[in-house]
Amino acid sequence: MSEVYVIGAGMIPFGRYPDQTPAQLGAQALLLALDDCGLAVPDVEAIYCGSTFNAASMIAQQVLKQIGQTGIQCINVSNACASGATAFREAYVAARSGLYDVVVAMGAEKNPKGMLQGVGASDGPNPESLFGSVSLPALFAEAGMEHAAKYGTSIEQFARVAVKNHHHSTMNPKAMYRRETPLDEVLASEMIAYPLTKLMCSANVDGAAACVLVSERKARELGLDRAVRVAGSALMSDPFQPRNPMLIDGNSVTRLAAAKAYEMAGIGPKDLDVVELHDCFATAEVLHYENLGLCGDGEGGAMIDSGETALGGAIPVNVSGGLLSKGHPIGATGVANIVEIIEHLRGEAGARQVDRARIGLAHVLGFGVGIGAACGVHILEKA
Amino acid sequence: MTARAAHKSIRVGDDGEAWIEAYRCDACGAVVGEPTLACRNCAIRAAPSAFRVAERGMLYSWTVVSRSYPGVVVPFVSAIVDLDDGPTMKGTLRDVDPDTLASGMPVAVRFDDAGGAVDKEGAAFVGFHFVPAGETL
Numbered sequence: 027m028s029e030v031y032v033i034g035a036g037m038i039p040f041g042r043y044p045d046q047t048p049a050q051l052g053a054q055a056l057l058l059a060l061d062d063c064g065l066a067v068p069d070v071e072a073i074y075c076g077s078t079f080n081a082a083s084m085i086a087q088q089v090l091k092q093i094g095q096t097g098i099q100c101i102n103v104s105n106a107c108a109s110g111a112t113a114f115r116e117a118y119v120a121a122r123s124g125l126y127d128v129v130v131a132m133g134a135e136k137n138p139k140g141m142l143q144g145v146g147a148s149d150g151p152n153p154e155s156l157f158g159s160v161s162l163p164a165l166f167a168e169a170g171m172e173h174a175a176k177y178g179t180s181i182e183q184f185a186r187v188a189v190k191n192h193h194h195s196t197m198n199p200k201a202m203y204r205r206e207t208p209l210d211e212v213l214a215s216e217m218i219a220y221p222l223t224k225l226m227c228s229a230n231v232d233g234a235a236a237c238v239l240v241s242e243r244k245a246r247e248l249g250l251d252r253a254v255r256v257a258g259s260a261l262m263s264d265p266f267q268p269r270n271p272m273l274i275d276g277n278s279v280t281r282l283a284a285a286k287a288y289e290m291a292g293i294g295p296k297d298l299d300v301v302e303l304h305d306c307f308a309t310a311e312v313l314h315y316e317n318l319g320l321c322g323d324g325e326g327g328a329m330i331d332s333g334e335t336a337l338g339g340a341i342p343v344n345v346s347g348g349l350l351s352k353g354h355p356i357g358a359t360g361v362a363n364i365v366e367i368i369e370h371l372r373g374e375a376g377a378r379q380v381d382r383a384r385i386g387l388a389h390v391l392g393f394g395v396g397i398g399a400a401c402g403v404h405i406l407e408k409a
Numbered sequence: 410m411t412a413r414a415a416h417k418s419i420r421v422g423d424d425g426e427a428w429i430e431a432y433r434c435d436a437c438g439a440v441v442g443e444p445t446l447a448c449r450n451c452a453i454r455a456a457p458s459a460f461r462v463a464e465r466g467m468l469y470s471w472t473v474v475s476r477s478y479p480g481v482v483v484p485f486v487s488a489i490v491d492l493d494d495g496p497t498m499k500g501t502l503r504d505v506d507p508d509t510l511a512s513g514m515p516v517a518v519r520f521d522d523a524g525g526a527v528d529k530e531g532a533a534f535v536g537f538h539f540v541p542a543g544e545t546l
Contacts, residue, residue: 140479141476141477141478149528150413150414150415150416150523150526150528150534151415151523151524151526151534151536152480152481153415153416154477154478154481155474155477155481155482155483155485155501156415156416156501156523156524156536156538157415157416157499157500157501157536157537157538158485158486158487158488158489158499158500158501159472159474159477159485159487161474161477161478163476164472164474164477164487167472168470168471168472168487168489169470171470171471171472172469172470172512175470175511175512216475216476217475217476218474218475218476219472219473219474219475219476219487220472220473220475220507221472222472266439266449266450268439268440268495268497269469269489269491269497272442272489272497272498272499273469273470273489273497273499
């Protein structure tokens with residue numbers, strides 16, 4: 027089996043694009059990724075495109091209609107917030123199998139406006155507020171309160187995740203917020219679902235990102251100077267847990283995927299230099315410190331307090347600004363997180379560059395409310 | 410006209426009495442909230458058996474929802490409750506001061522009229538919510 031390298035990576039600035047289609051956004055990201063490695067549309071043999079809200083409309087084919095209808099294999103992927111990571115995983119499998127030398131993993135999304143709805147309508151009364159809440163902030167608030175009940179994690183500790191990630195995004199020209207939000211501002215912003223205030227919820231944006239993955243043979247032919255090796259790849263679904271799905275369980279599935287990816291890469295969490303993880307809500311980041319093994323169980327609150335996960339700390343997390351501040355275009359997020367890691371491993375991340383980054387991890391978690399979960403973990407290493 | 414269940418776990422008898430149904434695997438004992446072909450936990454090829462669920466349990470986790478979808482009245486407490494004989498349910502916890510909420514607090518199920526909702530034919534709905542349960546219950 028072939029090793030797999032990422033040689034091209036690109037993303038468009040995250041924000042609102044009222045006058046463009048998701049496919050147009052995706053096409054721009056794909057061209058950026060191709061330009062990044064000096065390849066052209068006819069070089070691409072297959073496209074895997076994640077889009078939670080647009081996969082059913084054959085978005086990859088629509089992308090090719092923007093930039094060149096070469097007749098290649100198009101796979102359209104919807105897997106909730108893990109759609110982009112799923113596209114990357116499938117592109118990786120395709121390149122690793124030896125069937126293809128050049129494949130694209132991409133994600134493109136235009137999010138619906140407002141608070142994203144977790145479930146469809148039923149024929150009875152609206153269940154929201156009759157039977158608790160199915161809003162995504164409420165679900166991640168409940169997961170945070172489980173952690174708080176077990177370990178004493180405070181609202182201030184969860185809020186510090188938002189302070190950190192909004193600070194990071196001031197150094198990312200492609201991020202949505204790019205504004206400092208001190209702790210008192212985060213705590214004073216509108217309460218959505220305790221302990222989550224508005225500034226502790228991800229930024230609802232449009233966006234697109236793309237990566238060009240190649241076989242080892244192709245990578246050597248093109249040169250490995252800026253190539254990044256995919257050292258570990260795992261995509262898992264939620265295993266049985268007695269409270270699932272009443273209490274969302276992003277913990278078990280993340281632990282499964284992380285264990286698999288670490289084993290495949292032959293490394294452990296201590297070997298990581300930079301991490302992009304799925305901070306859809308500030309509570310989630312604290313939980314994932316533990317799920318990814320960055321600290322021990324119950325130590326997530328202390329970890330954010332210590333500053334270790336800020337730029338300049340021992341293990342910087344979400345230096346891009348994360349979903350909280352860079353933004354979360356649902357189906358594009360999984361690819362965008364990988365693009366961010368690649369920029370650091372290449373030393374091309376500008377003001378937010380993590381010093382001497384050699385190995386990075388990108389984590390993404392998708393939920394269908396009351397239905398299931400998907401988690402992608404990818405470990406990337408400078409070639 | 411018999412009232413209709415407003416939640417997939419509620420059953421309503423011919424006499425109008427409501428209860429909550431869950432399903433337990435006869436092999437491994439795992440409990441789930443909906444019928445399945447085989448056990449979600451141990452994958453044994455036998456459908457878990459339906460049973461009537463205890464109407465009291467303990468609060469496991471919660472949040473106070475201060476903003477929801479347009480038109481939804483806030484605030485309310487969204488509660489995750491471990492019922493005494495196995496299943497975990499999500500519901501709204503009423504008649505409680507949010508500042509006193511704590512994991513492990515005893516709660517009871519109360520059936521209700523689902524906010525007074527009726528369907529197209531005029532049939533009422535049956536819902537449920539949680540209330541704090543004293544040690545006397």
